[in-house]
Amino acid sequence: MTRRYTPEQADRMRKRRYWFYVDGERFSSAGAANKHVGERIFHAAWRANLIANSGGESMQIGDRTPPVQRGKYTVVLERRKDLSDKSVRDYAAARKKLQIAGWTDDELDEMDDGEIWLEYKSELEREKLDVPHYSGHKKYTRAEVRQVQGRFRCAVLTNWENQCAISGTRLTLEAAHIISYASGGSSRVENGVCLAADLHKLLDKGHMQIETGWVRLSDEAKADPRYAHLEGKPLRKPLIKVTF
Secondary structure (H helix, E strand, O other), X not given: OOOOOOHHHHHHHHOOEEEEEEOOEEEOOHHHHHHHHOOOOOOHHHHHHHHHHOOHHHOOOOOEOOOEEEOOEEEEEEEEOOOOHHHHHHHHHHHHHHHHOOOOHHHHHOOOHHHHHHHHHHHHHHHHHOOOEEOOXXXXXXXXXXXXXXXXXXXXXXXXXXXXXXXXXXXXXXXXXXOOHHHOOOOOHXXXXXXXXXXXXXXXXXXXXXXXXXXXXXXXXXXXXXXHHHOOOEOOOOOOOOOO
């Protein structure tokens, strides 16, 4: 049975960090360990339960959980030095910002502090591009169009170098599924294209299609002077090849 911490205990436990051992090999985070084995064996709920059943708050630096078999791997957690209060504040702010951007708790729990901080800084840079300025003064802030999966959005925008795959703009970017999620499309980077918000809407509404890397427009879209020039335009090249 999973033990539950009080809010005060949970706050203290968030400051605590553990080494992760997989068949004796040490990793600094759950995300690194999961990446090494190629599967998510250190998910958040399982970790919390193992720590709670191994002493929870009473575990001292250097204490280890009993070895546990996870599939074909023997795994152990070892208590290490807590984060400082300043680090916790920074981490909490970064985590909150990424949650607002669409990252889930499970995704964030798989990352170590360094990874979270890098994604946080990247998100801040992207946000700057989405806020119009005139003569050096901010006139209005961007509206949140919709919340998308944080990991998918980040991977897709990075793969297209933070530029729209069609127009090349760096403003109001969104991550679009090439094959929609509802149609069975995956949330892997190979199924994603980075589009400006208006072009993403054209794609969603069926007025634009991408066929083997070329843009195809509906008759209505071709009649619109804002988009007519896009008919037959090739997409930019992503870092990782995508499938159309």
